[in-house]
Amino acid sequence: MALKDIRIVLVRPMYGGNLGSVCRAMKNMGLSKLVLVSPQDTMDMDEARMMAVNAGDILERARTVHTLEDAVGDCGAVAGTSNRGGVYRLHAEAPRDWAPGFLERSGHTPTAVLFGCEDNGLSNEELAVCNLLVRIPCSPRYPSLNLAQAVMVCCYELFLAGGHYFPPQEKHPEAPTELRERMYVMWDEMLSTIGFYDDQKAEHMMMAMRRIFS
Amino acid sequence: MALKDIRIVLVRPMYGGNLGSVCRAMKNMGLSKLVLVSPQDTMDMDEARMMAVNAGDILERARTVHTLEDAVGDCGAVAGTSNRGGVYRLHAEAPRDWAPGFLERSGHTPTAVLFGCEDNGLSNEELAVCNLLVRIPCSPRYPSLNLAQAVMVCCYELFLAGGHYFPPQEKHPEAPTELRERMYVMWDEMLSTIGFYDDQKAEHMMMAMRRIFS
Numbered sequence: 210m211a212l213k214d215i216r217i218v219l220v221r222p223m224y225g226g227n228l229g230s231v232c233r234a235m236k237n238m239g240l241s242k243l244v245l246v247s248p249q250d251t252m253d254m255d256e257a258r259m260m261a262v263n264a265g266d267i268l269e270r271a272r273t274v275h276t277l278e279d280a281v282g283d284c285g286a287v288a289g290t291s292n293r294g295g296v297y298r299l300h301a302e303a304p305r306d307w308a309p310g311f312l313e314r315s316g317h318t319p320t321a322v323l324f325g326c327e328d329n330g331l332s333n334e335e336l337a338v339c340n341l342l343v344r345i346p347c348s349p350r351y352p353s354l355n356l357a358q359a360v361m362v363c364c365y366e367l368f369l370a371g372g373h374y375f376p377p378q379e380k381h382p383e384a385p386t387e388l389r390e391r392m393y394v395m396w397d398e399m400l401s402t403i404g405f406y407d408d409q410k411a412e413h414m415m416m417a418m419r420r421i422f423s
Numbered sequence: 424m425a426l427k428d429i430r431i432v433l434v435r436p437m438y439g440g441n442l443g444s445v446c447r448a449m450k451n452m453g454l455s456k457l458v459l460v461s462p463q464d465t466m467d468m469d470e471a472r473m474m475a476v477n478a479g480d481i482l483e484r485a486r487t488v489h490t491l492e493d494a495v496g497d498c499g500a501v502a503g504t505s506n507r508g509g510v511y512r513l514h515a516e517a518p519r520d521w522a523p524g525f526l527e528r529s530g531h532t533p534t535a536v537l538f539g540c541e542d543n544g545l546s547n548e549e550l551a552v553c554n555l556l557v558r559i560p561c562s563p564r565y566p567s568l569n570l571a572q573a574v575m576v577c578c579y580e581l582f583l584a585g586g587h588y589f590p591p592q593e594k595h596p597e598a599p600t601e602l603r604e605r606m607y608v609m610w611d612e613m614l615s616t617i618g619f620y621d622d623q624k625a626e627h628m629m630m631a632m633r634r635i636f637s
Contacts, residue, residue, distance in 0.1 A: 347582070353477070
């Protein structure tokens with residue numbers, strides 16, 4: 210089980226900019242295996258290289274094949290992504306629910322996540338090959354995500370599912386009471402010396418200071 | 424408290440393609456308020472319109488201001504995004520931890536999420552204005568996310584924090600036993616009629632069928 214064993218498969222992708230952005234998103238989230246099924250003639254590889262920035266290695270090592278069967282024939286779990294509704298898509302899972310189990314199944318046999326072309330997404334025939342279906346939650350007012358954005362959301366959830374998540378950081382142990390008290394004494398002397406408060410208000414001000422720093 | 428009250432602020436953005444992609448990501452996730460602080464001369468608005476696709480309304484209504492103070496002066500919670508480390512960034516939260524509380528604080532007063540320019544991100548001076556800091560978990564091998572991808576991850580987490588999340592779907596109630604049994608009887612008759620199995624194997628096959636469909 211490892212992120213690097215998961216294959217991202219773009220079916221009939223159209224735009225080089227998206228392809229490059231997909232490479233970058235994958236590398237940002239620790240994935241590296243990319244397969245392109247019949248890229249369309251519109252694909253501009255210069256644009257792809259530009260948008261990949263420092264993920265050019267993923268772009269160069271991407272495998273291009275003719276059919277979906279060539280891309281996923283050896284795969285166990287195959288997840289299709291779709292944001293359309295309809296009776297064939299009722300069993301779709303949200304990426305957050307899907308990612309942990311999918312990552313778990315990766316590594317034993319190859320696994321793949323499929324993304325359809327920019328125009329229409331995956332067809333019913335392409336979805337039929339998948340044994341899992343992923344649907345990204347989004348606003349009903351504009352439910353169509355850019356291809357590279359959809360790849361990012363799925364890769365991000367896989368990355369988090371792999372435990373690559375930093376908890377809220379508490380790097381410094383809490384200061385012990387004696388150090389805190391010594392600090393307040395020094396402050397009190399200092400604030401009095403510079404005339405920040407007169408002695409009448411000192412106690413009240415120090416209580417307020419304590420409240421802020423506790 | 425509502426997604427639509429949250430302001431996305433791009434500080435000195437450089438590229439029209441990113442700006443358009445930001446608009447699309449925002450609309451995908453139910454956000455609509457965009458502010459640009461001193462966009463750079465490199466900004467190509469035609470490219471922005473092209474990448475915004477059906478989020479052109481957000482692009483058109485985006486407010487352009489000169490200073491960060493103009494953008495967030497009236498805001499309560501201001502979250503800065505940064506993927507760099509260092510002593511000023513130790514208290515960064517992951518988007519998943521940050522989003523629920525931030526959404527809760529929105530609506531009472533305006534709130535803002537800041538994203539720095541494509542080259543360098545937010546400067547220390549710009550981060551000093553923020554009272555919250557967000558850091559997207561990502562691979563140490565390539566920790567620099569595209570601007571629009573970073574906006575997408577943050578907006579996606581805010582969208583999920585708002586309860587816009589569909590649980591695994593179980594739309595159809597489970598079939599009652601009598602219907603299931605009637606189905607098995609019909610299958611048994613049919614499979615026998617078409618010669619799919621001979622009567623010796625019938626019982627064994629039907630048990631296997633039951634196991635599959637249970």
